[in-house]
Amino acid sequence: MDLSNNFKNPVLINFNLVFAIVMILIMGFLTSGNYANAMDAYNYYAVSFLIFGMMQGAMTATNCFMERDIKKPNLRILSSPCGKFPIYFSKMLASFLFDYILHLLVAVILLIAGINLGGQNVGWIFLMMIPVEFSSAALGVLFCCIFHCEETASTILSLFVSVIAFLGGAFFSLDGLGSTLAAISRISPVKMLIDVFFAVIYDNNLSGVLPVLFISTAFSALCIFGCQKTFRAEDYL
C-alpha cells in the first residue's frame, strides 16, 4: 500500500527518475571539456549522480512516512495491534523498494545510452545499490522519528545530503583542489562509494564491495535501533 502510494506521487517519480537523468545530461554536457573525452564526463556523472540519487532517497522516506496528507492515517496504525516496528519499518521498506526500482531503471537507461557501468561487473553495482538505498531510507525514517515532522526532517536531510555529496565529489572531484580538501573529502560516504563504484567499473577491483555491503547494512541496523528508541506514539498526539 505504501509502495502504491509512492508510485501515485508524480513529484517523487520525477525527482528520482527524471531529475537524475537530466542532471547527468546537464553536468556531462557542461563539463565535457574537462575530461579526456566527452563520454568520460557522462560516465563520471552517471555514477556520481546515481549515488547522489541514492542518498536523496532519504527524502522519499520522509515523504512516505510523515508527509502532511498521509501522516494521520500512518499514525492511525498506532491504535491497532501492530506495534510500532511495522509502522516505521514498512515505510523504510516501501521507500527502499520504490527508490531501488527507479534507480535501477535509471541505470538501465544509462546502459542503453552507452554509459559504462562495469560490463560484466554491473551485477555488483546493482548489488551494492541495495544496502545503500536501504540505509538512505532508514536514515530518512529515523530523522522523521527524531523531528516528528516531514518538513523539518527533509530540510535537514537535504542539507546533509548536499554537503556529503559535494564533499564526496558528486558535482566535481575535490581531489585536484589540494591535499586539505582531498582529506576532508574522505569524510564523506559518497566519496567512498564513488571510489568503490569506479574501482569495480574500471579496475575490475571488487575489494570495496564487501565493506560497502557491510557498512551500509550496519548503518541501517543502527537507524532501525534509533527508530525503535525515538518513535513514540505520544509525540504525535
Added chain:
Amino acid sequence: MEKLLEINSLSKSFKGNLVLDNISFSIEKGEVLCLLGPNGAGKSTTINILLGLLGRDSGTITYDGKVVSRSHLRAYKQKLGVVPQDLALYEELSAQQNARFFTSLYGLRGSSLDEAVEEALKFAGLIDRRKDKVKTFSGGMKRRLNIACAIAHHPELVIMDEPTVGIDPQSRNHILDSIIKLQADGITILYTTHYMEEVEAISSRIIIIDHGKIIAEGTKEKLKENIQSEKCYHIELEEGTPIPTEEFYDVEGVKEAKSDGNKIDIVSLRGVENLDRIISLISDAGAHIRNIAGEEASLETVFLKLTGRKLRD
C-alpha cells in the same frame, strides 16, 4: 450487565498540570457510554490512555476481567475499534483500499477480509463509492468511511473520539443512526463529544467530565432528576435596558438569576408560580420583553448547574 472495561483511579499529568485526576468508571457490555465535557476536559487524554498511546501516572485498566498490561496490550487492542477525532484516511486511495488496509491490521485476510470490508462499506452507505478515491468524498462521507475502517474487523468495543466534528447535520444524523444500529448488534461503544444533542440521542449512560474530574455519572433521566425540582426561564429584552439581577432574588422561588447584556436566565423552584411577578419587575424597570422561553430540565442545564458554565462557551 457484565462489565467490559473498567478504569480505576486513572491520573495523568502533563508538565506539572494534572489533566486527569483519579478518574474511575466502567463500561458495560452492549451499552453506549458517552463521555461528555467541554474542550480540554480530559476526554481525548482518557481515550489515548485507553488505546495505549499515552502512559498514565497511576491507575489500572481492566478489560473483560484482565488487567491491561504491556504483555497483554496486543490482545486487548485486537478487540478495539478506534474512530479517531481527526480524519485518518489515505486520500489517494479508494474507500475500499482504505478499509482493506486498516482492517488487515487486525489480522483479517482473504475472503474474510473481503466480506468484512464489503459489510462495513454497506453499513456506512459507501458501497456504491467503494472504488472512488477518498479525496473525491464530502466531509460527511469521509467521516462515515472513518467509522467503517474502525468497525470492519467486528470489534467488541468501539471507541469514537468526537466522530462528528465539522460535518453537516444530515451526515451527523446518519452517523448517530449508525451508532444505534451498532449497539443493536451488540457492540459496546465509548463515545466522546461536547454536543449535548448527540448524547441525548444515543447514550445509555453518561459521564460528565470537566477539568480532568468526573463530576456526574448516570443515565440522562437520572441526571435530569437531580434538577427536576427546578425550572429555567430565558428572557430576552429589547436592547438598551440592562436590569440588575439582584432584584429577582426578592421574588419568591427564584434561586439564581444571571444576565448577559439583554438576556436574563432565571432558575426558579418548580411549583412556585412567579412568572407574572418576574414580568412585572421587568416592566416596572421600563424594559420591553422581546421573548420568554421556559426550559425543562435538560442535560445542558445539568452541565450548567454542575460546572457553572455552558458546555460550548
